[in-house]
Amino acid sequence: GAVVSQHPSWVICKSGTSVKIECRSLDFQATTMFWYRQFPKQSLMLMATSNEGSKATYEQGVEKDKFLINHASLTLSTLTVTSAHPEDSSFYICSARGTSGRALFYEQYFGPGTRLTVT
Amino acid sequence: ELKVEQNPLFLSMQEGKNYTIYCNYSTTSDRLYWYRQDPGKSLESLFVLLSNGAVKQEGRLMASLDTKARLSTLHITAAVHDLSATYFCAVDDFADGLTFGKGTHLIIQP
Numbered sequence: 001g002a003v004v005s006q007h008p009s010w011v012i013c014k015s016g017t018s019v020k021i022e023c024r025s026l027d028f029q030a031t032t033m034f035w036y037r038q039f040p041k042q043s044l045m046l047m048a049t050s051n052e053g054s055k056a057t058y059e060q061g062v063e064k065d066k067f068l069i070n071h072a073s074l075t076l077s078t079l080t081v082t083s084a085h086p087e088d089s090s091f092y093i094c095s096a097r098g099t100s101g102r103a104l105f106y107e108q109y110f111g112p113g114t115r116l117t118v119t
Numbered sequence: 120e121l122k123v124e125q126n127p128l129f130l131s132m133q134e135g136k137n138y139t140i141y142c143n144y145s146t147t148s149d150r151l152y153w154y155r156q157d158p159g160k161s162l163e164s165l166f167v168l169l170s171n172g173a174v175k176q177e178g179r180l181m182a183s184l185d186t187k188a189r190l191s192t193l194h195i196t197a198a199v200h201d202l203s204a205t206y207f208c209a210v211d212d213f214a215d216g217l218t219f220g221k222g223t224h225l226i227i228q229p
Contacts, residue, residue, distance in 0.1 A: 093162070107164070108216070
């Protein structure tokens, strides 16, 4: 199946700093990318949806000024956590949907996740 | 608002036994997904169910979808320890991302 990568796989940062997480579709063009957050022992919650070249659509309760999403190309989306605080510590997972290459239109392909710890 | 309810949320069972996980959802969507998650890992896609009456099987796992009842089931046959994981169902209304159930934490004991 289609492959999505994330970088970094884990990051530790100090409170008040910003962290950027990259999500790449490796063998298909991702028309839409999604960002999810998962707290320990909880389910995945959709944070935002981004389409290439458009502004991201954020879910209710997600601060768009804190979680900056850029989907500049059909293979790359980035999530920047600005002024991170300990409560932002979580497992961030991206997924991508596309119709080219190895991607099936009805599938979302998940990245391996990024574990963020804010100290 | 789309709601997805999974039950049970926790299941401890013995090897060799059969059990079923249920997933109810509130929308008319006919795209239902099952995922497996191991501790510290991302999601592994198990099944994609795209139409009413769809049934898919892989090894000891079988998933089905009844869109009229808005119900999907994941059936485990003759469970083995390697199937211990957290299982999520998710519904796609296509315009947005997936809405996940709370997950079923499955422990299979020898």
